[in-house]
Amino acid sequence: MHNAPGFAILTMGSGDYLGSTVRDLTLANALHRRGFKVVIYWMMETNQELADPGIEHRMLCHGTRYHFQRPSEFLDRVLGKLLFLLPKRLRVASVQKKAGYVDRLLANLVRSLYASATADARLARRLAGMIRDDGVSHLLVSFGTLGPLAQQAKKSHAAFDYLLTFQGDEEFAAHAARIGLRERFGERLNTALLQSPWRAIAVSEDYVHRIVDDIGVSPSRLQVVYNGVELPERGARPPFSVLKVLFPKLREGIPIVLYLGRQDTEKGIDLLLYAVRLLAGREQGAPAPLQLVVCGATAKGQSYRQVLNDMGQHLGLAIHHAGTVTPQMRAALYAHSHIVVYPSINREPFGLVVAEAMSHGTPVLVPDYGGVAEVIHDQGLSGGLRFRTWDSGDLARQLGRMLDDSTLYEELAGNAQTVAARFSVERMTDGVLAHMGLRSMPQGLAEANVSSVTLAAIEASDADPVELAEPAGERG
Structure with missing residues (x-):
């Protein structure tokens, strides 16, 4: 492990208050406020306005990359950059006017990661280059579905580790089923999980059951850490x-x-x-x-x-x-x-x-x-x-x-x-860091926050659970 961790969060901006985006940016802000180096790698669209000043941003790929079934470097690197010269509200409005277009892009993204053995190799090399140039040691991946991309990038640049989070991945699994990749989706996703030194995070106890049942993820590879929200100051109430x-x-x-x-x-x-x-x-x-x-x-x-x-x-x-x-x-x-x-x-x-x-x-x-x-x-x-x-x-x-x-x-x-x-940003951040063995939680708090659902699932599983350096963090 690295003495001074540098974090990158790989996420997709697809709605101003889409839960996954808010969760990822909230975590990024919390890590940044604690003095960690943080950079955001965006896919499809951005929500930079949710980030604190001082956090760096990189565009890994534009949504145009997945206009066709095969990833297009030209549509991504050329047309995508030109479209990003337009105000964001116009970009989003134009995409939303085309019924089913967002689902089409997401299905093509899933195809690019799971249809071949190299998981969009060009994009993976680009990701690896960003990680190397930014001095990133810990890549926090917003969706477990993106695991094969992180795994492929690690083959190009091994000096980082990645942690996967599940928060809405059943939608990607549904796309995989529609395009005939359901079985391969489960197989390659579990392979990517095994290449991470940490169990993947799931954001609630019920969601552990859902992704085990719907996606086929091994329960021994999951740990619950609840999402966090900014708690308002008590007594602070805006006027009517x-x-x-x-x-x-x-x-x-x-x-x-x-x-x-x-x-x-x-x-x-x-x-x-x-x-x-x-x-x-x-x-x-x-x-x-x-x-x-x-x-x-x-x-x-x-x-x-x-x-x-x-x-x-x-x-x-x-x-x-x-x-x-x-x-x-x-x-x-x-x-x-x-x-x-x-x-x-x-x-x-x-x-x-x-x-x-x-x-x-x-x-x-x-x-x-x-x-x-x-x-x-x-x-x-x-x-x-x-x-x-x-x-x-x-x-x-x-x-x-x-x-x-x-x-x-x-x-x-x-x-x-x-x-x-119990859903404070501080508790979420403590939970994520403790889960990666980067920061100890106060005596007793870590034990109280270990998810009983996750532990029961692990005990019921035939697979051997991965040993953690610290007790698991707060339930997700």
């Missing part, structure tokens, strides 16, 4: 007037029910609209008044946003609707919302929005499915409620409880910041 800038019709004193996150079909925002309509139609008891706010970026185009607008009109709902919001607006929305609802129909790996909302003292309502369901509980305390996944009727019932039962609401609100504290 901040919200009026973007949502001029919002009224102070009437509970705000907020959805904040990607506005794409798998997020289940339509379930929330149905639930609010069902709540408004209750026959027994006057429903508590509420204001519904829906906002956030999209990775797949504006079509779903338009569907939500049309649904709102048909259901007779007044929706305060917006796209991407600034960090300042985001904080104000959390602080002044009565409830944050995350109605995803996907088996979410984690739930950054949920942790962020609770960190502001705002209770949350989440499905009882996936890693997001883990986020609202800690040591007997709950910062929110769960509803039956895909069930808008139960979503309406639980939402009604949180609006009508002041005793229940005050208990959840009182617990929220305490529950969210």
Whole structure:
């Protein structure tokens, strides 16, 4: 190992607040603030605005590289650079206007890494050159799917080690299945895992089970380290007037029910609209008044946003609707919302929005499915409620409880910041460093944070687990 580690984070920028991008940049910022050298290697698109000043950025490849089934150096190095002279909003808008184009790029990326034995050899050599020139000793790879690329780069430049993270890789596995590479995907991914000196990180206990079942990753090669969010200073609360800038019709004193996150079909925002309509139609008891706010970026185009607008009109709902919001607006929305609802129909790996909302003292309502369901509980305390996944009727019932039962609401609100504290950036960073044997955690904390799910999975596995220099870090 190296005495003074230099970190590079290999990630893909594909949405202003896409969970994986936020997690990666949050970790990069935390490492940089601790005095480590950090550089970001971007694929497809960038989100440099999320990084602290002083962090270096490199463009490993542009999305145009994967326009065709075979990687194109010309489209990447020439056309891609020319397109990046345009403002980012124009680049993103042009891509999202082409239905299915993002999925096409991702499928071609998977093909380039798994269809041949060399895993996009030219790109791997470029990555190896960047690592050598930047003096990187530890490459943190955003998606386990990119493992073969890191493995191929290591063959060209062996003086670094890589750590893989799983956070949404089931989407890449689905692309692999569609293009006939499902079996090879699992085989080569596990091979790349074996070439890393560390178990790969999974971002929740439920996600360990999912990638073992859906992708075929060996459980002995996985360790849970929860994602981290920046905890706001206690007592710091933006004025309500901040919200009026973007949502001029919002009224102070009437509970705000907020959805904040990607506005794409798998997020289940339509379930929330149905639930609010069902709540408004209750026959027994006057429903508590509420204001519904829906906002956030999209990775797949504006079509779903338009569907939500049309649904709102048909259901007779007044929706305060917006796209991407600034960090300042985001904080104000959390602080002044009565409830944050995350109605995803996907088996979410984690739930950054949920942790962020609770960190502001705002209770949350989440499905009882996936890693997001883990986020609202800690040591007997709950910062929110769960509803039956895909069930808008139960979503309406639980939402009604949180609006009508002041005793229940005050208990959840009182617990929220305490529950969210286990998802601090510091704990995530400590967990990652301890997992790599670069920093010891305080006595007892490391033992308390070893994932029981991961240990049970390892004990049940026929494979021999890799010995770690330090106990595993905080559960992911």
